[in-house]
Amino acid sequence: MKRYSVICMVILLCLWNQRASAFWGSGSTDGASGLDVAAGFDVNTIATVAGSVIAQPERKGQEQHTEMTVVTQQGPVTVVLGPWWYWEKQNFTVMKTNEITVTGSLAQGKDGALYLFAQKVGNRSTGETITLRSESGKPFWSRGGSVTRGGNRPFDGNGSRSASGGRGNGMRGGRQ
Amino acid sequence: MGKTLRLLIGIPFCFTLLVAWFAWSAFHAAPPLAAENLRGEGLSISVAIEQLIVADPSFRSLLRFTTPGIAYFALIDRQGIVRFHTNQGLIGQPYPNYDQTAFLEGLFEQRERLATGEEVYFLRTGVHTAHDEYLLVLALHTYRADQVIRRAKTGVTVVFALTVALWGVTLLLFALLRREERHRKEMSRREELARLGEMGALMAHEIRNPLAGIKGFAQLVETSSNLEQAHRHAEKIVIQSLRMEALVNDLLAFARDDRGEPEMSDLPALIQDCAILLRPEAATQNVAIEVAVPAELKAQVAVDRIIQLLLNLMKNAIQAMPNGGLLTVSLRVKGGIAELTVRDNGIGIQPEHLHHIFEPFWTSKAQGTGLGLALCSKVAEEHGGHLTVESTVGIGTEIVVKLPVQ
Incomplete structure (x- = not known):
């Protein structure tokens, strides 16, 4: 009797766990948002948001990607800044309460929160800007860490030139 | 179960x-x-x-x-x-x-x-x-x-969890019931063994006494040169043998699993027959037997077993009146239940003995087997009925047998 109960419980737990294990096996997909935090970017959803930083960039998740939170008119937006190792190298300072402008691919996670896969970040408080992706959305870290820095120039919205590599950067269209 | x-x-x-x-x-x-x-x-x-x-x-x-x-x-x-x-x-x-x-x-x-x-x-x-x-x-x-889908998924998850919990509780209850059942069977087996041991000891005791008497009188017969004296000893041997035979008969009747084939019988007629059978024995003890029964009352009973019950109750009542008395046997029907009352005005039963009188081999008499009332109780239960007893020392005893009748 006890043996059968244990077998039943194990089967139930295995079934229960199926959804969770799907995430573990799916590479760079973030468990909470369901988004591709490592390489996700869609040129169709590029938007620019401006707001105040409420959470500084920090390392997050299994993918070790960088995230910060900005309060905008649309509400809080989680800005995905690429891999932590790459972000660390940039020496781009973002402090709490800094006013920043971010251009990137906007997406809504399955947790209902807004995520912005940053392409360009401008810190209006310090005057610094950084471009993390090409205009077509190719991440710079995927070609060896080349990056366009604006130094103390005010953020003017002009990005760096396109680069090859990355994924998900084409305009969607035609027959699906 | x-x-x-x-x-x-x-x-x-x-x-x-x-x-x-x-x-x-x-x-x-x-x-x-x-x-x-x-x-x-x-x-x-x-x-x-x-x-x-x-x-x-x-x-x-x-x-x-x-x-x-x-x-x-x-x-x-x-x-x-x-x-x-x-x-x-x-x-x-x-x-x-x-x-x-x-x-x-x-x-x-x-x-x-x-x-x-x-x-x-x-x-x-x-x-x-x-x-x-x-x-x-x-x-x-x-x-x-997609909120509606998420709500549905949450609902399904909750329902699934509740169902799992319900099955968990069910399995737990099932396991507890199984354990309880095993425990009950084990206790019952132990009680049976204990009862068997007790019965064996009582049986040995009941047989040893008449056997000792038979042996003693047989030895006297063996050494006796007087034919008349030997004849008296032989009579005693016969009495002791009859006592042993009665014990064995009672034991067999009590242990019998065969309840007998029930048949439609007239209960007043059975009572009258038993009274007629016992009147000579009652007369030797100055006991009068009164029977108050309806003219006819048909019931589906095992006749042999009911006669055993009636004879045992009436004999007990007669034996309870060594100085004579009145034995009343009455029968009435109340709400589909036949109430057979056997009343005597004999010596009565001690209050502390009342709880034991239906136990096998329990007797307050010097010569009793202790199986009579146990057998009566068993027969009543076989017929879906039961026995009750009321007794006052020095006034008498009333035993009521309640049997369902159609």
Whole structure:
């Protein structure tokens, strides 16, 4: 009797766990948002948001990607800044309460929160800007860490030139 | 146990079927509902966009048009050039994989995953101005519309968890019942063994006394030279043998599993027969027997066993009146129950003995086997009835046998 109960419980737990294990096996997909935090970017959803930083960039998740939170008119937006190792190298300072402008691919996670896969970040408080992706959305870290820095120039919205590599950067269209 | 088990398994099983059906139907109704909501939202937005471009063909008013549900939208002309896009950097570029037949398809919708990993609702439809026609490509966030699916999933999860918990409790109860049943059987077996041992000891004791008498008188007969004296000893041997025979007969009657074939019999007639049978014995002790029974009362009984019961009760009553008395046997029917009352005005039973008188081998008499009243109780139970006793020392005893009659 006890043996059968244990077998039943194990089967139930295995079934229960199926959804969770799907995430573990799916590479760079973030468990909470369901988004591709490592390489996700869609040129169709590029938007620019401006707001105040409420959470500084920090390392997050299994993918070790960088995230910060900005309060905008649309509400809080989680800005995905690429891999932590790459972000660390940039020496781009973002402090709490800094006013920043971010251009990137906007997406809504399955947790209902807004995520912005940053392409360009401008810190209006310090005057610094950084471009993390090409205009077509190719991440710079995927070609060896080349990056366009604006130094103390005010953020003017002009990005760096396109680069090859990355994924998900084409305009969607035609027959699906 | 069988009925309990059926209930124990049946109730959770029915509950499981019910909730499974409920969860399944709720779960399957949710995605079409979400799709319907998204279609409704998409069509409303497409109508709004059409009105805006009719009012302002330069599309400038579209720049200010936004709703929280829109992931992006674009207008493509018949040449496949993007005339408007929420990402203004894409305006003027050719629309990838453009197919002019898309204009003829009417409404096209599907869910698809963007390169960000987000699943959106994708809608493509034609919109018209006074002079032109455009293909509207609209992508909507699905989070809000999918709330109904998430709720259904949560509901299913809760129901599933409750069902698992219910089955867990059921299995636990089942295990407890099984353990209780095993425990009860073990106790019953131990009690049986103890009773067997006790009965064996009592039997040995009951047989040893007359056997000792037989042996003693036989030795006297062996050594006796006087024929008359030997004859007296032989009579004693016969008496002791009869006592042993009575003990064995009572024991056999008590141990008999065969309840006898029930047949429709007249209870007053059986009582009268027993009274006639015992009157000579009663007369030797100056005991009168009075019988107060109805003229006829038919009942389905095992006649041999009922006669054993009547004889035992009446003999006990006669033996309880060594100095004479009155034995009354009455019968009446009350609410489908036949009440047979055997009353004597003898010596009565000590109050402390009342709890033991139906136990096998318990007797207050010097020569009793202790099986008579135990047998009576057993016979009454075999017929679906029972015995009650009331007694007052020095006044008498009344035993009532209640038997169901049809």
